[in-house]
Amino acid sequence: MNQSYSTADKQDTRQAQRFSSTSIAVLTIYSLVVLMIFGSRLVSPSLGGLSQLMTVLYLSSFLVICAFGQGLVIMVRGLDLSVASMITLGGVLSTTFMQGTNEGLYFIIPGILLISALVGGISGFGITRLSIPPFIMTMAMGLIVYSVCLGFTEGTPRGFPAPILNAFMQSKVFGVALPILLMLILIVIFTTLQSYSAFGRKLNAVGNNPDAANIAGITVKRMTISAYAISAACSALAGVLLAAYANGATLRMGDDYLLPSIAAVVVGGSSILGGRGNFLGTVGGALLLTTLSSMLSALGVGQGWKTVLEGVVILVALLMLREQVFASLQSMFKRSS
Structure with missing residues (x-):
């Protein structure tokens, strides 16, 4: 009996330590964002103001949507390399079907998301039922989707998004852009779904230990397929919004979001090995x-050096957010107290 209590206490302690390290990681990330925004004024007087903050929030809304789906896939020990192609699919389908009118808008967007979720479900099916590695399956599906978009558009996407979507992307409420408000609403929904719902807890269990989750009655394969379906739908939604933002679609519109969608999840404190995720x-x-x-774009840094510097910052952030660092800081504070 004492041994069972001891084991339970150890598990509670490990969970508390993990929660503590996750909380510290989240606070560290947001502190770095604040320091980077306000510290950028030292580099250029045009940076570091409220306008830059609003611009960052606006532009990050597309990445936040993609990263949510990517985070679910990573949580179940997977990886979605079809993000860029699914963004292109969402943008191409939205401009092609809408043709610059609002007619049928409320059927077109759900239809696009449903088609995209089906594509993601096929990726999940190949991974779970055919035992194809996630890297290979999603990369192959991404190539297929991109090729379909290329053939469908004959190399040049045509059409325009609905005027109501253009107005949405350009409108403000009390000085705050509507896409920022949409992002805040989605953050609440996504956080609830990932961290506080039965669905999120099941995904977490699958990522921690698929065999144990299966014994506990969780349909591991179905949960994994659903994660890939949601990821594809999120990427397509980002593509619809990007097309409305740019007033058109291009075949390479999703290229800038594949690696950042993975980096945002990992830098945010989630484990690339699955079983741990925090959407905040x-x-x-x-x-x-x-x-x-x-910041780098405002400073006129070339694309090559920009990529190098982004990689260095991501690497530094990952090193700073390692659990060993948090453990060392905790032990240091304990000794000093």
């Missing part, structure tokens, strides 16, 4: 990457 940390990672990108 992912949001912080997306804000950090968007802030860095906007």
Whole structure:
């Protein structure tokens, strides 16, 4: 009996330590974002103001949506390399079907999301039922989707998004852009779904130990397929919004979001090995990457050096957010007290 109590106490202690390290990681990420925004004024007087903050929030909204789906896939020990192609699919389908009118808008967007979720479900099916590695399956599906978009558009996407979507992307309420408000609403929904719902807890269990989750009655394969379906739908939604933002679609519109969608999840404190995820940390990672990108663009840094500097910052952030660092800091504070 004492041994069972001891084991339970150890498990509670490990969970408390993990919660503590996750909380510290989230706070660290947001602190870095704040320091980077306000510290950028030292580099250029045009940076570091409220306008830059609003710009960062606006531009990060697309990455936040993509990173949520990517985070779910990573949580179940997977990886979605079809993000860029699914963004392109969402943008191409939205401009092609809408043709610059509002007619049928409320059927077109759900239809696009449903088609995209089906594509993601096929990826999940190949991974779970055919035992194809996630890296290979999602990369192959991404190539297929991109090729379909290329053939469908004959190399040049045509059409325009609905005027109501253009108005949405350009409108403000009390000085705050509507896409920022949409992002805040989605953050609440996504955080609840990932961290506080039965669905999120099941995904977490699958990522921690698939065999134990299966014994506990969780349909591991179905949960994994659903994660890939949601990821594809999120990427397509980002593509619809990007097309409305740019007033058109391009075949390479999703290229800038594949690696950042993975980096935002990992930098945000989630484990690339699965079983641990925190969407608020992912949001912080997306804000950090968007802030860095906007700063480098404002300074006129070339694309090559920009990529190098972004990689260095991501590497430094990952080193700072390692659990060993948090453990060392905790032990240091204990000794000093």
